[in-house]
Amino acid sequence: MRSSLRALLVAVVAAGATAAAAAPGSHWTTLRRPLEVPRLAPGAPCPASGIDASVDFARFGVGPGLGPGPVYPVGLADGTLELAPARNFGSRHWLGQKVLWFVHPRYRGPVLVRGRQLDGPARVRFERGDVPPLELRILPTQTVAWAGQPDGARGAPSYTRLRAPGCYGYQVDVATFSYVVVFRGVRG
Secondary structure, eight states: OHHHHHHHHHHHHHHHHHHHHTSGGGHHHHHOOOOOOOOOOTTOOOOOOOBOTTSOGGGGTSOOBBSSSSEEEESOGGGEEEEBOGGGGTOSSOEEEEEEEEEOTTOOSOEEEEEEESSSSOBOEESSSSSOOSOEEEOTTOOOOOTTOOTTOEEEEEEEEESSSEEEEEEEEOSSOEEEEEEEEEEO
């Protein structure tokens, strides 16, 4: 009897673990691919990504977005992010700036954004706080409405946080592929 009870408990625990693995939050594990942001020699020019000219961003009521999409950082003029002081974000060390992440209506899944410095060892962090999180997660249901927003377009306001100016890359992981968006971080 004891061995059959033990077997039943093991089966119930295993079934619970399988259900938890398939739970709605599990897509973050699937999206978290190896971070493959290229390296640059210190002092090399920063190859900032360009604006995706195939998208009419004005139609969606947002500024131009960098990179190939379908998820774009908006607000980085010429591929440059002007950094505000760390104290503006409740931190002693992490400079930052607001960045809107625009998700084109052609993509409806979750998004994971991480990053690091191309010309140094630093990581990109997100949101507020003294030591901000290493990743930004955008849920399929996460939307911000704005005037003139077409159906299916969504946006996620955020903060990008850096320890120092330099050349950085966001790695954007979507359901079936990943891509890198390169930008310059400069003191504002």
